[in-house]
Amino acid sequence: MSVKETDGTSNYEYVTARVQARRAALFDDEDYRKLVRMGPSEIARYMEETEYEEEVNALGSRYDGVDLIEHALNRNLAKHFNDLLRWADGELYEFIARYLRKFDAWNVKTVIRGVYSDSESEAVEEDLIYAGEFDRQFLDRLVEAGSIEEVVEMLDRTRYGEPLSEAYGSYEETGVLIPLENAVDRTYYEGLMSGVTETDNRANQLYAEFLQAEIDFRNARNALRIARSNADIDPADYFIEGGELFRASELSQISNSLDELVTFIRDSTYGDDLSEALDELERADSLIGFEHALDAALLEYSDHLSHVFPLSICPVLAYVLAKEREVDNIRAIARGREAGLSEDEIENELVML
Amino acid sequence: MMSEMLLAFANAVGPLAQEGAAAAEPAIPASAAAALAVGLAALGAGYAERGIGSAAIGAIAEDESLFGTGLIMTVLPETLVILALVVVFLV
Numbered sequence A: 001m002s003v004k005e006t007d008g009t010s011n012y013e014y015v016t017a018r019v020q021a022r023r024a025a026l027f028d029d030e031d032y033r034k035l036v037r038m039g040p041s042e043i044a045r046y047m048e049e050t051e052y053e054e055e056v057n058a059l060g061s062r063y064d065g066v067d068l069i070e071h072a073l074n075r076n077l078a079k080h081f082n083d084l085l086r087w088a089d090g091e092l093y094e095f096i097a098r099y100l101r102k103f104d105a106w107n108v109k110t111v112i113r114g115v116y117s118d119s120e121s122e123a124v125e126e127d128l129i130y131a132g133e134f135d136r137q138f139l140d141r142l143v144e145a146g147s148i149e150e151v152v153e154m155l156d157r158t159r160y161g162e163p164l165s166e167a168y169g170s171y172e173e174t175g176v177l178i179p180l181e182n183a184v185d186r187t188y189y190e191g192l193m194s195g196v197t198e199t200d201n202r203a204n205q206l207y208a209e210f211l212q213a214e215i216d217f218r219n220a221r222n223a224l225r226i227a228r229s230n231a232d233i234d235p236a237d238y239f240i241e242g243g244e245l246f247r248a249s250e251l252s253q254i255s256n257s258l259d260e261l262v263t264f265i266r267d268s269t270y271g272d273d274l275s276e277a278l279d280e281l282e283r284a285d286s287l288i289g290f291e292h293a294l295d296a297a298l299l300e301y302s303d304h305l306s307h308v309f310p311l312s313i314c315p316v317l318a319y320v321l322a323k324e325r326e327v328d329n330i331r332a333i334a335r336g337r338e339a340g341l342s343e344d345e346i347e348n349e350l351v352m353l
Numbered sequence B: 001m002m003s004e005m006l007l008a009f010a011n012a013v014g015p016l017a018q019e020g021a022a023a024a025e026p027a028i029p030a031s032a033a034a035a036l037a038v039g040l041a042a043l044g045a046g047y048a049e050r051g052i053g054s055a056a057i058g059a060i061a062e063d064e065s066l067f068g069t070g071l072i073m074t075v076l077p078e079t080l081v082i083l084a085l086v087v088v089f090l091v
Helices: A012-024 A029-036 A040-048 A053-059 A065-087 A090-116 A121-127 A136-144 A148-157 A161-174 A178-193 A202-229 A248-254 A258-267 A271-284 A287-308 A313-338 A343-349 B002-022 B030-062 B064-075 B078-090
Strands: none
Touching (some): A012 A065, A012 B030, A029 A040, A029 A313, A053 A065, A065 A090, A090 A121, A090 A148, A090 A313, A121 A136, A136 A148, A148 A161, A161 A178, A178 A202, A202 A248, A248 A258, A258 A271, A287 A343, A313 A343, B030 B064, B030 B078
């Protein structure tokens, strides 16, 4: 599964019709309210009666409890996103494939972390999500790698090869994974943006704007984390190109103080959308709340776009985001119940519109 | 693709129209013009059905109970052709 040049025009009608149907079948508030009150095994049973039936049944004999839920979720996610790629043609395929490379980045990071922590290769394999561009065989070989150097070498011919081998030097010096993970993230976001911005199509322009917003939010999130941890790190090292809000140089200046950063975001174009989130951040001093508000803002905006431009990439994007949120939410509920959190605490962890 | 076809069509008909004007009579017989009208209407209906049909198939693939609705939506542009047929009886 690689980004191939498909012939012909994009079949927006077909793909968006299917995607809208699946979007409508996602869990709603009512389902979440029920799930929050259940234990892990009840959640698994509940999932068996929904969309996740096939995965829960297939994995039911091997896992139980939270593990079952987690694996069923990952497998279901991969199935749906592969479906998207299977349906789409032409330009649409390329847009979707680009976005789904997120999972390649995720997989590469998982493998590197697995090797770093000397985990069993089976355990690492279970955490991979087969929804990206790399095929199963390649990922399986990556998992078998004995050292991080080997992983970097194997990725040599992929898009991650060069940035990773550059970052490998600084990993060897410091012994922390951050440079490597950062290189993977940057490669993903840079590949995402290249070529999308110059287009005449209004829907595609908005799509590009949306991706920029996502990158801006990512930068804001990183900057806030650095500012809050008071660590002596230059945020410019973690800066992702392609956004509109920050320049690398600005970011290192303002991220020294949390207040300055919040003021900066409030004065930016996102100020209106994020004002509630920022208030929350200042009042409760909780980064988690702010990050969830960022996610919710993205989700809401993507939904809005999908109604304005029904025959474009936007509905597909909205579905991908909504599906990811659903999987995250169910996982948060299951993990939260297992850890014995109260219903209110779990509800705070959920991203809902 | 549609515009290319229309362009080719205009090129083919253009000379005919000029010859007709010189002879001071219609370029093509009335019945042929009516046939043309039906044909163009059918082309338009077909193009409209292309999009609706693929969306309908997508919806049916997700939910089979939508078969009836999908079918009706798909053939709605067919009314264009039926209305255009009126022209045949008028000339």
